[in-house]
Amino acid sequence: MASHSRFLLLSLFLSSILLTTHIVNSADEEQNLLQQINSYRVSVNLTALKENGNAKCLAEGMADEFRDQPCTNNTGANTVPGTETQFSSYPQVLQSCHLNVTTTRDGAIMPACVPNLVPDLVLSNFTQSQYASNLNDTKYTGIGIGSKNNWIVVVLTTDTPEGNYATATNDNSSANLVSTFGLFCQALFLSVSFWMMM
């Protein structure tokens, strides 16, 4: 009995390590894409894009919304401009990132779907699609990248009040609490399972 529950905990522990590793890999691809986009910007004499935390939050939120959608030709970078599926939950994602339409309307949200986020394909989905002209645009100064499963979302921001993704002042911070609580639970679970194995 005792050995059973130890085994169970050990496998839970190992799978949470695997899960964490997967998250790290996807973060690697976000970092990789950021570097590539910025090398491209520098090569055409544009300023490198600065990371914007609120834009990243929105990108993560949108990627989360897309995560279960298959890669088809009516979503993502293969889309004919103007036929993108409307982001029905966009207002909620904005709100959970403490953003509102006032400061985000001049930004650009660019989702792409690439099975397994293969780096070369991810890059070409942004540099060789209708998104390329945005990456080449002097008006964008900031960037946030988020990914989930096969989806990766790049959000570009400007340095004007209409697109700087400034944090909205009048909202509640329940979203923050929820994510802090999630992290707390994960940490607690990890330490409890570690302790049980001793």
Ligand SMILES: *[C@@H]1O[C@H](CO)[C@@H](O)[C@H](O)[C@H]1NC(C)=O
């Ligand atoms: C980049 O800017 C520098 C100086 O501002 C200029 O000499 C160079 O020709 C530019 N390169 C390109 C590719 O536009």
Ligand SMILES: *[C@@H]1O[C@H](CO)[C@@H](O)[C@H](O)[C@H]1NC(C)=O
């Ligand atoms: C999307 O794919 C379907 C079938 O694979 C095809 O019939 C349709 O023409 C494609 N649409 C576009 C916009 O490429």
Ligand SMILES: *[C@@H]1O[C@H](CO)[C@@H](O)[C@H](O)[C@H]1NC(C)=O
């Ligand atoms: C974008 O990624 C898809 C895989 O989902 C790939 O088939 C397509 O060729 C890529 N498009 C570009 C422009 O690189």
Ligand SMILES: *[C@@H]1O[C@H](CO)[C@@H](O)[C@H](O)[C@H]1NC(C)=O
């Ligand atoms: C980006 O801008 C440069 C310089 O203005 C231009 O030569 C290049 O063709 C542009 N590329 C794209 C993909 O728009």
Ligand SMILES: *[C@@H]1O[C@H](CO)[C@@H](O)[C@H](O)[C@H]1NC(C)=O
């Ligand atoms: C958006 O935020 C700005 C600045 O915080 C505020 O003035 C405005 O009323 C907000 N708009 C909405 C629709 O919440």
